[in-house]
Amino acid sequence: MGGDPLTNMNFGPGRTICHRGVDLLLTPNGDLAITPDDDTRILQSFMLYLFTAKGERTDPTVGCALTTILHKRLNKNTLNESEKSLQEDLKRLFPDQKPIMAYANKVVSQNNNEVMIKIIMAGKIYSIAVNLEELLRSSTLAANLKRPVQEA
DSSP states (O other), rough: OOOOOOOOOTTTTTOTTTTSSBBBBTTTTBBBOOSSHEEEEEEHHHHHHHTTTTTTSSSSSSSGGGGGTTSOOOOOOHHHOOOHHHHHHHHOOOTOOOOOEEEEEEEESSSSOEEEEEEETTTTTEEEEEGGGTTTOSSSSHHHHSSSEOOO
């Protein structure tokens, strides 16, 4: 169904702040392009959410809380906090995509600072590996997050 303004999904510099790579797209006629389907709308909305740090906007509820765990130990309590925050945020961001469940698991890696996020929304599963150190400065996440991996 779609319906949101379509962006170029260029999250190259990382954070979604002014004068970065993210821009709105136009149709060949010069009209504002619209997301063609729900998967594109959800993917784009999720990326904007992920790259906006909590507290960056005037509304303190806007943005992703993953940046708040950047310097915390990745233990069970921290991951549970992340899951709860992600789930609450996503329910607010996607009220039409019920049910929504979010899971966060630590990934064993060299830098020991990666989290695997699995989100189940409206029967579809989205997965993304998040390197917390690169969250605000890299486009790696944008490259790794694709359309739904599978149906739930």
